[in-house]
Structures are given as C-alpha cells and as structure tokens.
Amino acid sequence: MGAEGWRFAPPKIVAKTGWTTRDLLQAIDDQGLRGEKFDLVSLLIGVNNQYQGLPLRQFQRELDELIDLSLAMVNGFGHRLVLLSIPDWGVTPFGQNGLQNVDQIASEIDSYNAFIQEIAGRRNLHFIEITESYRGIGGLPANLVADDLHPSRYVYADWARTISRVMKAELQQPPPKTNRPDEN
Template sequence: MLSYLALGDSYTIGEAVAAEGRWPVRLAASLRAQGVPLAEPQILATTGWTTDELSAAMDAATFEPPYDLVSLLIGVNNQYRGRSADEYREEFHRLLARAIALAGGRPGRVLVLSIPDWSVTPFARDSGRDLARIAAELDEFNAVAQEETARAGAAFVDITPISRAHPALLADDGLHPSGAQYALWAEAAMLVARQLLG
C-alpha cells in the first residue's frame, strides 16, 4: 500500500465530523475505489494550530518516511490571530520544505490545499468581525501558499471557492465544514492526487 501523511489543523482533523468524514480519509477511500492502493492517512493535525504549532508538533512526532503522498493545509489560525502574511510565508515555506522531505524529497508527491473562507459562516457573522477583511486576508494568505507551492514544484488545490459556494454545508458548530463539504474538497483533491501518484 502507498503511504499517506496529512498535516494541518481543524480542517484536516475534521473538527465536528466523524473520522470517516475527514477529507484526507475520504480522499484515500476514493483513490482506493479507483484502484490506487493508498493506505489510511497518518494524520498530524489539531484544531487551533498555527504554522509554528504544527512545526513544533512535527518536531515531537514519529514519522516513517518516505511517504508516497503528503498533504498540507495550514494557516487559518494565523489569519484568525491577526498574524502577518509575511510571517506566514516564512513559516509556510519551512513547513512545505519539511513536507517535501517527508515525501522522500519528491515535491511531486506533496499536495497543498488552500485555506477555506470562514467569513461566510454564521460564526463569523455573529462574531462582529469585518467579513470583507477576513476574506481579503485569506486571499492574501492563499496567494502566498500558492506562490510557495509553485516555487517548490508541489501541487496546489484551491478549495476556497468551494467553501464560498457552499456556505450552508457546515457542521453543527456553524464554523467548520460538514462531511458533505469535505467530500467536495476530497473530490477536488483526488483529481490532482491521482496524477501525482501516477
């Protein structure tokens, strides 16, 4: 079986959905259904993590590289806490380099997903925050991630438009995606992942 490591935050661990509803789990299952022997993902992700917190967790984690596929989705909590895009670029760059190393130095086996737009959620509306500013800052963070991913030669999947097109597909907390939205993310990621895995 091909090995898969998924790195991230609440969106990767699937906050408020069952384990089988997480997008990396759905991705692996969909690829297996198409004849790609991808194992269940090893997931290193926790709700609330920023880039530096994921990095610290990676320092303490036990890995078994090289992984045949590594996914990375991180940054929403940097934006939520008011951190700068410049800081995000520096820390994302280092995380991406570590992801590539864990994929055996193969950038073509690393899949980066964009940060979804939480400004469309009831949680954001009820928070009294500037929704347009949230969306603009996330666009800036995603532009950084896309640039760094392209520069490294890894693959990028933009799921932000899905989050904006389906604001009702949420978990009961009114913030995190539902299993139905994660299924759409997995579908978008599968098209790219299948190419990466040949």
C-alpha cells in the same frame, strides 16, 4: 487493497482543528515525523494564523518550513505534495456574527492564499484552489458542523475527492530522474 486497486497504509492526519502553522511544526517534532516517508502529503493550513491575527510574515516563514519538511517526507518528489488554499470562514454564520469585519477576513485570507499559490508556483507544487467555491457554499447549514464555523464532512469529502484526482494522476507517473550519483 482499496476499491480502485491502490494499496496504502492508513492516512496519518497530523493537524487538528484550531492549529496554526507553528502548532503543526511542533506536532511534527513531538510525533517524531521528521525523517518519516510517505507516498503523498497535503497541506491545508493557515486559517488559524489569520484568525488569531498572527503576522503574515510568520505564516510565510513557517509554511516554507512545512513545505521543506513535506518534500523530505515524499523523497523530494514535489508532484506528490499538494497545497490547498484556505477557506474563507467569514462566510459562515460564526464569521457573520458581527464581531469580525468580513471584508477584512476575506482580504487577509486572499493575502494568505496569494502566498500559498505563489510558493506553489515557484516550487513547482500542486495548488488546489478551494476558497472561491467555499465562499459560495460555506454558509449553508448542510455544509457546516454544529459550531456554525467548521466545514461539514461533505465539504471535506469534496476536497478529498479533488486531492485524490490529482494524486491518482501523479502516482501513475514514474518518479522523475534526479541524476544523483547514488542512482548510477
């Protein structure tokens, strides 16, 4: 039992640093997670699609598939799925090294995030915007790991606190009625 009285199994973190949406879909299959059930799911994915120059349309299609899979994992309870915006890696020392155009990075990240926010709204899912605050702090040494690219544990902890506030509120709500015939 946690400090606040919540009882959970240990979290299952599927994605790894450097993964694209395609990599995450493949891992879900490889780990046999289709059909698994979870109380909560969060998705923060896509920065590596942008970094690798993959087509935005591919990201859109694969994110839509990831959302479908995630909704199945939470029994269709969209209020238990959270989508996060993508942090702008162009503000980091790695991004500022002159090898990439930081304005182009920001513009592409904004396009990805616009789609994430739009699909969250269309599908009535939680959307947590982290990009703008990260643009203000993402280049600070304390907020980065040694590679000068990836966020530090402090940044991830802040994002986790934000997700937990949303999720705690949702877990206190009864599941919505679905009016399925098997529930009568």
